[in-house]
Amino acid sequence: MAKLDTLPSEIVLQISRFLDPLDLVSLQHVNKRLQDLGRDDTLWREQCFNDSSFLTNLRRRRELIASEDVEEPRFRDLARALASGNGLGDSRLAQPREEARELKARSNERIRIMANWDPSYPDEEVHWYDEYIARNAPISTSWLQQPRNRESSEHEYLEVRGMGIYTPVGESDATLVVAPLDDGSICLWDLSGTEGHKKGSIVARSKSGLLSVDPAPQNVTNKRSKMINTGVTECVSVDSAGKRAYFAVQSGCSGPWCLVEVDLETLSTINHERFPFSITALSEAKHPVPLTVGTNLSLYLHDSRARRSSGGTDESSGIDSYDTTFDSLGNSGSSDFRSLLNPVLSPQYAHLHHPGPLSILHLPSSGDEWDGNGEIYVAGRFPSILNYDRRYFPKLRGTIHSGARLCSMASLPYPFASMEKDLARRGELTIEQVWEAKTRPGKTLIACGEYNSKGSLEMYGLSPNPILSTISSDSSAGSLQNSVMKNRQTSSSSKLLSVSNHGTRIVVSDGGGNLKWLERDGFTEARRWNIAHGSVEAPRGIFGTLGDSYMDSGSGDIVIKLANTHRGRTEKPVNEDDLVLWTGEKIGLLSFSSKPGFTAESFEKTGDKTPEEIHREREEKTYAETMGRALEANANEVRWMRGLGLGLS
Incomplete structure (x- = not known):
């Protein structure tokens, strides 16, 4: 040696x-x-x-x-x-x-x-x-500690209603997950295991009903928040620099929707702002760029610095007393939203001719640094991606025709040219051609969704020239047609739900619970994984109820939203580029290791129990889980055989 x-x-x-x-x-x-x-x-x-x-x-x-x-x-x-x-x-x-x-x-x-x-x-x-580890190492899924209902005698587990990543300024090694819970509280988990906390454990939680803007009746102690509808994922936006988080909450069963601003250091509300229609998407919040709020029929730029009141709330209404941007829309105050149906453009919001934005992406005007200018891309239940320039908002600058129903977007600060990518995938480019394709200016817009009941992964090359940055009916914008890739054949047999950059790969999730990593050409598959595999399933009640056990881990779950823990850090430990997964009910952490980093039992307090008692309880939970699966399988068989051959319904 x-x-x-x-x-x-x-x-x-x-x-x-x-x-x-x-x-x-x-x-x-x-x-x-x-x-x-x-x-x-x-x-x-x-x-x-x-x-x-x-x-x-x-x-x-x-x-x-x-x-x-x-x-x-x-x-x-x-x-x-x-x-x-x-x-x-x-x-x-x-x-x-x-x-x-x-x-x-x-x-x-x-x-x-x-x-x-x-x-x-x-x-x-x-x-x-790290790339080799992410491409070839074993994969395991660990589920974060599930919060309980503190105001119920049964202390049942609560559902997680959204997700955002919070990295405090100056603490690059600390990564927290911020999420609203079903009881209206806000919960924070530690993904790094810093400051003596267990990895995946709850480190802070607000009081119940913090996000509920309606006063609860005196005889009701369990006040639940009215979060966004099922299927709308972008309801949480975190500003790590400003230590703020924004949550979309419904005011009452049929009342207007509110954007609730929360201080993540004190877990207290700072501001509420009403919106006339249901909030369907929030952009990423990053100071000092205003947050873009997408409602069912309109888009707004929300700048928390522009409010006239610094957080004084009216207890009778649960709404801040300052004048919102909507107060000037009608003659009868902020509750009059009839002007939204006015075809004349308003300088305060953008009309949407088709309802249902599901994803909003901010891109800087130059390089990869945020500034006060930049572009806004909006995708959703309409056939085109809308493009706005923040300097001229709410004027629509252009559109990119897709034809699919898109629900998630991401970006790369590097150029994309579909023709070169196709030739490179077949190994037909020279070294000079590869270099020329990678050094030209531009960015890449990545979107995913559904087209004719199948998954659609789409990539668009964006030119640095504002005139050529969009593909629209304008003749001057047609030169980017060769920089469009739409993979609707091999991306997924079911709808794609979320997309994210992961190292030098693109990762997508679909309706079958699958995660698929693709090369940046959008076609070449690097690897795939199903969250039903490799996750340590927490014991369930015999009938699968939530009151006695964790929610079913890895059985029928799908990943609605993906988030990368890397978050652009230049220095990080080896093999720390994990993925945070939100299933709509709970949050998991996907790691590249042979064993999960933590399990449900990691967060259970054993107290003064002896090892024999702990072993016996573990065996009882395992038996209950096995019997529960057997009963579920038997029930599925009975339902399938019901009326077979007898003409019964």
Whole structure:
């Protein structure tokens, strides 16, 4: 080992190329120098390439080419490069000159193929060791501690009604999840296990009814919040810099909807603002950019700094007494919203000709830094993505025709060109063409949803030129038609629910409980996972009730919303790029490890129970869970057989 330490780093890395990934990981345990060399980005980039489905598809194409005996030199060089493994062989000094040239040609061809595969961009910082873990390591799902109803004698578990990620300023290692609960309270979980808290445990919770803007009757102690309708996911927006969170809450059974602003340090309400229609989507909140609020028929820019009152509330109405932006819409005060039906444009809000925005995305005007300008993209239950410029809001700047019902959007600060992506997927671009495609200016808009009952994953190349940034009926905007990708064949057999960037991949969730990671071409699949697998299921009651047990973990669950814990951090521990999953009832954490980081039993207080009593209770819960599944299976069979052959309904 002492001799190995004296070798130059280049020789150590050259030797490491012959090792398997497991041996490379073991090499990192020897000493600090070998740990640094064992995590070399170039080394693990090649390992990711060797194990990629991209290379597998090219090898299948090579076999097809070989079976057809194609003699074209371009395909012959490709086949030889793929067959040569890593392009290494015996010393060139022991080979004839022609064989050395052929070896050089194979090595160059392999470099070209790898450039076609490489999903990263020149100025993008990628930790390829983490990438290999995320692409190949085992996956496990852990469910966060489920809160209980404190005002009920049964202390049943409460449903989680939304989700947002909160990273306090100056605490990049601390990641919290913010969510409203079914009793109107706000709950915070710790995902990092900092400050002595268990990972996945509840670290703070507000009083019940904090989000309920209606006063509860005197004889009713259990005041429930009226959160947004089922299926609308963007009801929580967190501003980490301002330590604020915004929640969409309904005022009464049929009253107007409110945007509730909450201080995350004190878990107290700061402000309420009424809206005339149900809030269906909130944009990301990031100071000082105003929040975009989408209602069923209109869009608004909400700037908390513009309010005239600093949080004094009227206890009789539960609504702040300051004048909202809606007070000037009608002659009879803020409750008169008849002017929303006026076809004349208003400077305070944007009319929507089609109802139902489901996702709102903010993009900066230049680079990847937030500023006061920027663009607003709105997608939902209408055939086009709407584009607004914040400087000229509420004037519609353009539209991008989709034809699908989109429910989630994400973005990349890098260009996208569908033609180059198609050629690169087949390994047909030269190194110069790859470089030109990746260095041109522009951004990428990613959207997902449903088209004819199947999943639709769509990617749009956005030009930095404002005139060419949209695809609309305007003739000057038609030059971006070649920068559109719509995968409606292989993305999913069911509706796609959420999309997010995850390293150098795109991750989507569908209605079957599946998570699928795709390369940035939108077609090449990197891996897939179903949340019913690998999650430690918490014991349930014999009839699956929530009063005696955790909610059913990993049985029929679907991921409605995805969130990345990375959040743009440049420095982070190895293998900490986890995904937060919200199923509509509970929140889980997807990690790349063979065992879950925590289970339901991790948060249960054992008190003075002996190990024998704990073991007996665990066996009883396991028995109850097994019997519950048996009864459910029997009930499903009875329902299926009911009336079969007898003409009964």
